[in-house]
Amino acid sequence: MTTLLTPNDIACIVAAHGLPAVLERLETAITADFLRWPEFDKVARVAAHSSTGVIELMPVADAVHYSFKYVNGHPGNSRLGLPTVMAFGVLADVATGRPVVLSELTLTTAMRTAATSVMAARVLARRGSRSMALIGNGAQSEFQALAFHHLLGIDTLRLYDTDARAGAKLLRNLHVAPGLRVQVCADIASAVRGADIVTTVTADKRNAVIIDAGLLEAGMHLNAVGGDCPGKTELAPGVLQAARVFVEYEPQTRIEGDSQQMASDFAVTELWQVLAGRAAGRLTADDITVFDSVGFALEDFSALRLMAKLAADLGLGQHVHLIPTLDNPKDLFSQLLPAQPQRRAA
Numbered sequence: 001m002t003t004l005l006t007p008n009d010i011a012c013i014v015a016a017h018g019l020p021a022v023l024e025r026l027e028t029a030i031t032a033d034f035l036r037w038p039e040f041d042k043v044a045r046v047a048a049h050s051s052t053g054v055i056e057l058m059p060v061a062d063a064v065h066y067s068f069k070y071v072n073g074h075p076g077n078s079r080l081g082l083p084t085v086m087a088f089g090v091l092a093d094v095a096t097g098r099p100v101v102l103s104e105l106t107l108t109t110a111m112r113t114a115a116t117s118v119m120a121a122r123v124l125a126r127r128g129s130r131s132m133a134l135i136g137n138g139a140q141s142e143f144q145a146l147a148f149h150h151l152l153g154i155d156t157l158r159l160y161d162t163d164a165r166a167g168a169k170l171l172r173n174l175h176v177a178p179g180l181r182v183q184v185c186a187d188i189a190s191a192v193r194g195a196d197i198v199t200t201v202t203a204d205k206r207n208a209v210i211i212d213a214g215l216l217e218a219g220m221h222l223n224a225v226g227g228d229c230p231g232k233t234e235l236a237p238g239v240l241q242a243a244r245v246f247v248e249y250e251p252q253t254r255i256e257g258d259s260q261q262m263a264s265d266f267a268v269t270e271l272w273q274v275l276a277g278r279a280a281g282r283l284t285a286d287d288i289t290v291f292d293s294v295g296f297a298l299e300d301f302s303a304l305r306l307m308a309k310l311a312a313d314l315g316l317g318q319h320v321h322l323i324p325t326l327d328n329p330k331d332l333f334s335q336l337l338p339a340q341p342q343r344r345a346a
């Protein structure tokens with residue numbers, strides 16, 4: 001049997017533990033897996049591009065588990081009543097190939113992305129960072145805001161989105177965090193001015209310039225989340241030139257990240273090296289650091305394993321016959337004989 005986890009199951013996990021605790025456990029799980037980076041079989045994700053967006057497959061494996069995520073990115077989707085990003089994925093047993101868990105990954109992606117951003121900021125942002133600009137106030141934004149508030153101590157947020165309704169929605173949803181001071185700004189420059197951390201999480205299918213070098217201030221950390229596809233970036237090249245740049249999996253980020261705009265020998269450092277103490281993170285309080293985030297399969301692997309455990313502990317999830325159950329594994333044909341039509345629920 002395979003365990004099916006739906007968005008409602010994930011919401012039940014969050015209701016049982018609280019979002020801060022789930023984000024914290026995600027950060028711990030992702031950090032632990034990044035620290036055993038060499039144990040994983042890794043590959044840049046496989047992308048199918050169209051004029052409206054991209055659909056990607058993200059596989060990774062260690063000796064025990066294999067996982068993949070199906071995820072899309074369609075910045076025009078909200079006009080059709082669909083999210084920009086939708087995802088699901090599988091955790092399988094390497095020894096047999098059996099799919100153990102089939103899970104929603106739309107909510108889970110938002111949480112694991114925020115947890116990964118915090119993991120990076122923990123080693124890259126200035127100590128004592130308290131204020132963050134949050135540019136792009138769509139589906140991912142609450143998760144980024146609350147992860148940085150609860151896990152890193154950000155207490156002041158300045159928001160900007162070209163869609164004022166997105167900012168108003170974020171402001172409303174952030175009432176769950178009364179300790180957070182939140183201000184909606186009229187433009188990017190006023191949101192960014194004086195911020196310790198700048199998070200960009202916009203969706204647009206072009207080389208946008210959300211942050212240009214003129215907005216940089218000594219000591220800033222940029223958490224650049226929305227530039228994650230060829231031809232889809234948020235930072236002007238001058239920002240990258242002025243900064244020390246950190247990435248998840250270099251072969252993937254050079255194709256998809258803001259770093260795609262730079263020469264192939266432009267210096268980037270993989271984050272796991274910093275976490276493992278093999279490479280330096282921030283060197284001085286004045287460094288400008290960039291986490292050129294694109295989302296890597298290992299983060300979904302960690303998240304799938306954690307969500308599967310939390311679901312099992314709470315008795316959540318539905319056992320489904322995704323694979324035939326056979327008395328004689330060589331007699332697959334027998335599966336056809338007692339077939340009962342199963343009507344879809346209305």
Ligand SMILES: NC(=O)c1ccc[n+]([C@@H]2O[C@H](COP(=O)([O-])OP(=O)(O)OC[C@H]3O[C@@H](n4cnc5c(N)ncnc54)[C@H](O)[C@@H]3O)[C@@H](O)[C@H]2O)c1
Pocket residue numbers: 073075078084085109110113135136137138139140141160161162163166201202203204208210224225226227228293294295296
């Ligand atoms: N790095 C990762 O691991 C990762 C994970 C998930 C999503 N993403 C990316 O994050 C981005 C946001 O995802 P989402 O699900 O929140 O999308 P969304 O469509 O729900 O929200 C994006 C917001 O960006 C705003 N926006 C677009 N252009 C802007 C601009 N120039 N200035 C200010 N705001 C602008 C839009 O109005 C919208 O409200 C996407 O590009 C997605 O691909 C990255």
